[in-house]
Amino acid sequence: MPAIDVHNLTKVYPVAIKQPGLAGTLRHFFRRQYRQVKAVNDVSFSIGAGEVVGFLGPNGAGKTTTLKMLTGLIYPSSGQVSVAGHTPFQRQRSFLEQITLVMGQKQQLIWDLPTLDSLRINGAIYDLSAQELRDRIHELADMLDLTEKLTQPVRKLSLGERMKAEMLAALIHRPKVLFLDEPTLGLDVNAQMAVRKFLQIYNQRYQATIVLTSHYMADITALCDRVLLIYQGTLIYDGSLNNLVEQFAPYREVTAEFAQEVPAAALEPYGEIQSIDGCKVVLLVRREDLTKIVSQALAQLPVHDLTVTDPPIEDVIGKVFDAGIV
Structure with missing residues (x-):
């Protein structure tokens, strides 16, 4: 049985229509009209136990709405959902004990109390024995390098430390399914890593x-390794990240550093010139031509150093959303 199984999931919100001005306000008060907005539209996918899946989309695409339906926070308009063998919106205790939802912009820790006190509250909620709670706190705090911070008030923690503490609190009951909505939001590079x-x-x-x-x-x-892309409420891609890159970025970036400056005209046969900075040149080369072009460049140009990379994944994802369909 998949850990998460979703079929034709749809969420429709009624949104009130109001015309400007006093007349519009009066009509809105006495005879309110609505339009139907599909935040999520006929989404289907399945995720196996132990998978780590990226769920991507621009702002307003329906990501958070989908996560809230998967965790039972909101009721779907139509469709079927199974998470850890349960129907999320029934909110059974056996279901809640197997999932967690971490939102980077929300917090569950009590601001003025030490993290340890909030963890004890969570342990009581999940009926953990004193020994179980100690063992799990010790294990997770060690994994997060947070042991020395547990006795400090939450308000005294840095943003990165606070996010780690939120993660610890969310995982104290050892859930089998984790829904993470922007867990590294606002963190510096070290904290993200x-x-x-x-x-x-x-x-x-x-x-x-x-x-x-x-x-x-x-x-x-x-x-x-796998990503789901949602756009305007519709799932437009479900597959490997590598396949997505190959499909929407049919080129590689070749960065060459020459022993001496090379005229732009001499570089044109080798690919599309992205930038020239003295002896350093960045070219875009189609994947199928890469081996031939690199061999020719090494043989015919004064190459001092050469690297081949994929284009930034942000650019690839941006192209997908610009196209609106895969």
Whole structure:
């Protein structure tokens, strides 16, 4: 049985229509009209146990609405959803004990109390024994490098430390399915790397299923082999990140550093010139021509150093959303 199974999931919101001015306000008060907005439209996918899947889309695409339906916070307009063998909107205790939702812009820790006190409250909610709670706090705090911070009030923690503490609190009951909505939002590079490393270890240790939304593509490339792309409420791609790159970026970036400056005209046969900075040149070369072009460049040009990379994943994802369909 998949950890998450979604069929034809749809969420429609009625949105009130109001004309400007006093007359519009009066009509809106006595005879309100609505239009139907599909935040999520006929979405279907399945995620196996232990998978780490990126869930991507521009702002307003329906990502958070979908996550809220998967966690049972809102009721779908139509469709079927199964998470950990349960129907989310029934909000059964056995279901809630197997999932968690971490939102980068929300907090569950009590601001003026030490993190440890909030963890004890969570332990009581999930009926953990004192020994179980101590063992899990010790294990997770060690993984997150947070042990020395647990006795400080939450308001005294840095943003990165607070996010780690939120993660610890959300995982104290050892859930099997993790929904993470922008978990590295606002964190510096070091804190982002620490959260990614922790999630990798947690996934490997407990075979937890993770659904991750993030605007930081480094989170996705570091953690996810598979991505789901949602655009205007519709799922437009479900597949590997590598296939997406190959489909929407049929070129590679070749950065060459020459022993001496080379005229632009001499570089034109080797690919599309992206930039020239003295002896350093960046070219776009089609994937199927890469081997031939690189061989010719090494043989015919004064190459001092040469690297080949994929274009930034942000550019690839941006092209997908600009196209609106895959």
